[in-house]
Amino acid sequence: MNIHTLCFSPTGTTKKIVQGIAQGTGHNEICHTDITFRTPSATNYGTGDLIIVAVPVYGGHVAPAAMKRMEGLRGNGALAVAVVVYGNRHYEHALEELADFLSARGFCLIGAGTFIGEHSYSTPETPIAVGRPDTEDLACAVRFGEGIARKLASDHPDDIIDARQIEQPEQDSQVMMLFKQTVMGWMKDGLQMPSAPLVDEALCTHCDACAGLCPTGAINNNTVEAGKCIKCCACVKGCPVGARSFPTPFAPLLAKNFSQRKENKILL
Numbered sequence: 001m002n003i004h005t006l007c008f009s010p011t012g013t014t015k016k017i018v019q020g021i022a023q024g025t026g027h028n029e030i031c032h033t034d035i036t037f038r039t040p041s042a043t044n045y046g047t048g049d050l051i052i053v054a055v056p057v058y059g060g061h062v063a064p065a066a067m068k069r070m071e072g073l074r075g076n077g078a079l080a081v082a083v084v085v086y087g088n089r090h091y092e093h094a095l096e097e098l099a100d101f102l103s104a105r106g107f108c109l110i111g112a113g114t115f116i117g118e119h120s121y122s123t124p125e126t127p128i129a130v131g132r133p134d135t136e137d138l139a140c141a142v143r144f145g146e147g148i149a150r151k152l153a154s155d156h157p158d159d160i161i162d163a164r165q166i167e168q169p170e171q172d173s174q175v176m177m178l179f180k181q182t183v184m185g186w187m188k189d190g191l192q193m194p195s196a197p198l199v200d201e202a203l204c205t206h207c208d209a210c211a212g213l214c215p216t217g218a219i220n221n222n223t224v225e226a227g228k229c230i231k232c233c234a235c236v237k238g239c240p241v242g243a244r245s246f247p248t249p250f251a252p253l254l255a256k257n258f259s260q261r262k263e264n265k266i267l268l
């Protein structure tokens, strides 16, 4: 079996998870494809291939930019594992979406996982799932990879799973309802959301590092083209002097309501 990974990961948490899963499979020759900055060149798979697809959750869905980059994928009967990485709030529709997307493109889904990564909006003032995936999360990713390898070696490697059967994260329904009510209130009141990160000119050294980190090429001459910005916060987290910020009201709301640790879930 040829094992492949494919991930979209502006702030690197999804990539860490998929690397952990790949390590756990114990296979030495794994083909890794990172679609953060480009659409993949190889898009056709077939029987004899297994692909582990990992994407971050944006607004309860698969990050739209990742979906777009994956449009050309064709399974032709290849096996697939669907993984979504989310910032300790919830992944809502994302796993189902990714599973349906892969199945519709001819992949046989044999595994699924929901993992936690530090929230893209997390800052020292508004910490959300800081440092995740941590050692425990990565050990879980490795165990998942080991489980995938065992399934491949079994006499039923292509047993299809139903991603909807995965265990849900532990979530206080009252907290989630209050969160949703607050967001709906913001929308009703027409609260203006920042359309892209801001730069503090007093701190910025014009090193251009942020432009290189931007998955959509939205930063030119230190200016962000808001229409291209996917609010991934790679530029914020990657600025060596902390000159970029994304002052979204979501950050304090998430930090307040979703500080309780959620755990990764896997299904094989």
Ligand SMILES: Cc1cc2nc3c(=O)[nH]c(=O)nc-3n(C[C@H](O)[C@H](O)[C@H](O)COP(=O)(O)O)c2cc1C
Pocket (backbone or CB within 6 Å): 008, 009, 010, 011, 012, 013, 014, 015, 056, 057, 058, 059, 060, 061, 085, 086, 087, 088, 089, 090, 091, 116, 117, 118, 119, 120, 121, 230, 231, 232, 233
């Ligand atoms: C625009 C945007 C929307 C997000 N929406 C959610 C969400 O609905 N639920 C959640 O738990 N995390 C959400 N997150 C957090 C990311 O899913 C999480 O930080 C993930 O680990 C980022 O992956 P990366 O490090 O590979 O970029 C969102 C992040 C961004 C940038």
Ligand code: SF4
Pocket (backbone or CB within 6 Å): 199, 203, 204, 205, 206, 207, 208, 209, 210, 211, 222, 238, 239, 240, 241, 242, 243, 244
């Ligand atoms: S990475 Fe930071 S310091 Fe460098 S150009 Fe971007 S905002 Fe300025």
Ligand code: SF4
Pocket (backbone or CB within 6 Å): 010, 196, 197, 213, 214, 215, 216, 217, 218, 219, 224, 228, 229, 230, 231, 232, 233, 234, 235, 236
């Ligand atoms: S400019 Fe927007 S899309 Fe580019 S790295 Fe920053 S947040 Fe992400």
